[in-house]
Structure formats: C-alpha cells, structure tokens
Amino acid sequence: MNRVEVEKKVLNENQLLAEELRRRYREHGLCCVNLISAPGSGKTLLLERTLERMSPTERVAVLTGDLQTENDAKRLARFGFPVKQIITGGTCHLDARMIGRHLEGWDLDALDLLIVENVGNLVCPSSYDLGEDCKIVLLSTTEGEDKPLKYPSIFAKSKLMLLTKIDLLPYLSFSADLARENARRVHPQIEIIEISSTTGEGLDRWMVWLQEQQKPKFKDAKDSAGAENSPS
Numbered sequence: 001m002n003r004v005e006v007e008k009k010v011l012n013e014n015q016l017l018a019e020e021l022r023r024r025y026r027e028h029g030l031c032c033v034n035l036i037s038a039p040g041s042g043k044t045l046l047l048e049r050t051l052e053r054m055s056p057t058e059r060v061a062v063l064t065g066d067l068q069t070e071n072d073a074k075r076l077a078r079f080g081f082p083v084k085q086i087i088t089g090g091t092c093h094l095d096a097r098m099i100g101r102h103l104e105g106w107d108l109d110a111l112d113l114l115i116v117e118n119v120g121n122l123v124c125p126s127s128y129d130l131g132e133d134c135k136i137v138l139l140s141t142t143e144g145e146d147k148p149l150k151y152p153s154i155f156a157k158s159k160l161m162l163l164t165k166i167d168l169l170p171y172l173s174f175s176a177d178l179a180r181e182n183a184r185r186v187h188p189q190i191e192i193i194e195i196s197s198t199t200g201e202g203l204d205r206w207m208v209w210l211q212e213q214q215k216p217k218f219k220d221a222k223d224s225a226g227a228e229n230s231p232s
C-alpha cells in the first residue's frame, strides 16, 4: 500500500468509529464539541473560565489532548467535573479510537455535554471526525488575520470561530475586521464570537452559545423517550 492508500484506510476506519461515537452520543442525549486551534491560542484557559462559570450540578466532562504531559487535565480537574488527559505520544491530532478508549468508565447517561480539547494544530485535527456535534476553531489575535486563508479546512468545517485574546488588540496591529472577513471568505455562515479569557469579555455570549448547542440533543432524547413510552 502506498502512503495515500494507507492514509485513506486510516481515515475510513476513523470515520466508522466516529459514527459509532455519534450514535452513542445521540442515544445518551449527549452534546459533544471539539475545540481546535494552534498551540497556545487559549483553549485550556477558556475551558478553565467556562468550568468555573458552571454550577456544580452541570453534567459536563472534558477530554483534553496533548502530545505529552498531564498539565491541561490538572488545570481543568480542580473545578470538580470529570476530566481526562489523552496523551497522544507523537500524534498531532485526536482520533475517534482515542476518544472511545477514554470514555470507558464514564456513565454517558450522567452527562449532557462533552468538551474535547484537541491537540494544538490547525491542520491534522480537521481531518479526524470524533463524532462531535460541531467543531469550534479558536484564532488568537497574536496569530495573524490570514490564518483562515492559509488553513481553510478547519475554518470551513467549524460552526463557530472564537477570536481569542481580544484584550491584546490595543498592543497589536491585528485587524479583527480582516480576520472576520477572511473567515467568512472560507465559510460564509461561520459564527464568530470575540472573547478574552483574561478580562472576561465575550464569555457570557460564549456560555449562551454553548448552552444553545445542547438544546437539540435534549429534544431528541425527550422525543425518543416519549416514543418508547407511547402506546404502540
């Protein structure tokens, strides 16, 4: 098999496992979001801010991926929600098999929201379906406005772009307007929220958006429970 054939086989196998995860999430009424960005764009700090704003009764869990270290899981575990680190070794993305393996031991019925923090990389994670409801791409103000044009795949596949670190705008030549324009050239319908995890700007909007994503799942779960209970 040549390299292209091997890559195709790996992606096909991943797709089957991702469909299986999607089926499980649907069955349990669980919403899954997949956060993707370059290293250092602010995924973990945003998740710290997100978890600290959640009430202890929220049914949320996090899987966080990195090539090495448990650092991010340690940062996130202190909020009391279930968190697991996925260490990929050298692999530059998470795949569906890794997700499935790390879900073992968790009761999916006890969860409404699964947040996946992917390995920091704008290229490889975009090719690997994790069975998620949507991908979310983070672009920080220190990365340059042209990244949606240079790495179009992930911006094309993401439902939401979070423009992060906007507290730094006064010190940078970064144009948020141009970044938005470039993202919309690649994906005209992409939703965009500007945030700062240090000042808290935009975080209310982000929390509402995240809550909104869970609604269709609640409805699906309710509908199927209703169908099971209804006389046939």
Ligand SMILES: Nc1nc2c(ncn2[C@@H]2O[C@H](COP(=O)(O)OP(=O)(O)O)[C@@H](O)[C@H]2O)c(=O)[nH]1
Pocket: 037, 038, 039, 040, 041, 042, 043, 044, 045, 046, 120, 164, 165, 166, 167, 168, 195, 196, 197, 198, 199
């Ligand atoms: N100024 C500023 N720094 C941030 C913000 N979000 C994250 N950072 C910093 O950026 C660095 C990388 O953040 P981290 O959350 O670890 O990024 P990750 O690699 O995408 O998970 C850390 O030093 C954070 O403190 C932000 O909104 N504003």
Ligand SMILES: [Mg+2]
Pocket: 043, 044, 045, 072, 117
């Ligand atoms: Mg991180």
